[in-house]
Amino acid sequence: MLVVVLSFSLLFLLFFSFYKWYFVIAFLFLYSFLGLFFFYNFGWWEADLWFVFDVVSVALVVLSLWLGGLMLMANWSVYLKKVSAFSFVFLVVLLVLVLVLAFFVGSFMQYYVLFELSLIPTFMLILGWGYQPERVSASMYMVIYTVGASLPLLGCLMYMFSEAGHLSFSLSFDVVLVGFYMKVFFFLFVLAFLVKIPVFFVHLWLPKAHVEAPVAGSMILAGVLLKLGGYGLVRVLEKLGSMLVSNNVFYCSFVMWGGVVTSVICLRQVDLKALIAYSSIGHMGMFVGGVMSNNVWGWQGGFLMLLGHGLCSPALFALANVNYESVGSRSVMLTKGLISFFPFLAFCWFLLSSSNMAAPPSLNLGSELMLFVGLVGFSGILMVSLGFMSFLAGAYSLYLYVSSQHGSASILGMSFLPVKVRSYFMILLHWVPLNVFFLVGDVFLKWS
Secondary structure, eight states: OHHHHHHHHHHHHHHHGGGOHHHHHHHHHHHHHHHHHHHHHSOSOEEOSSBEESHHHHHHHHHHHHHHHHHHHHTHHHHHTTSSHHHHHHHHHHHHHHHHHHHHBOBHHHHHHHHHHTHHHHHHHHHHHOSSTTHHHHHHHHHHHHHHHHHHHHHHHHHHHHHHSOOBTTSOOOOOOOHHHHHHHHHHHHHHHHHHTTOTTSOTHHHHHHHHSOHHHHHHIIIIIHHHHHHHHHHHHHHOHHHHHTTHHHHHHHHHHHHHHHHHHHTTOOBHHHHHHHHHHHHHHHHHHHHHTTSHHHHHHHHHHHHHHHHHHHHHHHHHHHHHHHHSOOBTTTSTTGGGTOHHHHHHHHHHHHHHTTOTTSHHHHHHHHHHHHHHHHOTTHHHHHHHHHHHHHHHHHHHHHHHHSSOOOOTTOOOOOOOHHHHHHHHHHHHHHHHGGGGHHHHTSOO
């Protein structure tokens, strides 16, 4: 209960820190200290009918609140331009509150309600502060995909409740299904989470939502809302392990080759945000493959992938927004040669592009190494798709960095606005935990 009270008090502080950006930095440093304190002192597993506290839920709550402060820093222009600033910060804090509750609740039905409730503030953020007129269709894509895929999940939950008499995370389930019915039940149960993550074939809503969303919407989509689907998948597979054994060959091969295809798609993107969105789909495919492999290395590597991607991808979206605020475009063709104008910003692009391709000492490296071992231990044939994904991740990360920072600058008819110190702080507050948390990796790996 102390963790819940602390989370609500920090949300209250976050709401009032929007009026001075250095208050947000103070909030983040205070929260980082408290978060590490709780990791080391309350990292054990505890559950009851209402709440569950383990390393997975507490880590994702820490990530949600951390990104909540960084979202306000990234969208500071909303406050400066007085574009419905109070409504904006209210929606951000409401969204973070829903996410905190979703990661703390102790039953599938409570989680399902909060899982769906998170769509409302996200929809309003995209619709109210998006960039283009297409944001209406993009937000509708997101709602139709996620709500449509989660309706079968509701039916499966009702069936499980009728069979087991409960939907608690902390109690076991006795669902007796065999053959074809078991495969259909398992598919309908995990479909909502595969769409929310998303994986290839059910991913079309994500690039559209990212391209049209404001930077805060992109950061929360990539940083936490995708983790909402991953967290639900982890909780489901803990309870349906017997069903997973007869299905995991199909799902692992499906998501891994989907990751290869989306990595190839990244190499032909000309919009910075679209490229980063497709790279997220590839990384999340590797996460799903890890947890579907049903071994300890895959589960631990998947959890580290959730945390590493939750810090790296929002930072890349924030960098794309800094480019957009300075240059007025996110096109790769129009943002060439920025290293000549913003050398420190180019250094930030280098740091995060290298982390995106899993260069040491980032969390991404540790997660991918563990996922390689878990997936190859599950099936040696997956080494082919893993090799392609690893190579292509390096290729599109280099393409992202080189195409935007090097080359001849397209300065004809363009004016560059200076980058604020606030933006540099915001980028470094993504990068530092991403490359420091590997020192306390044993804390994250206790849960499995």
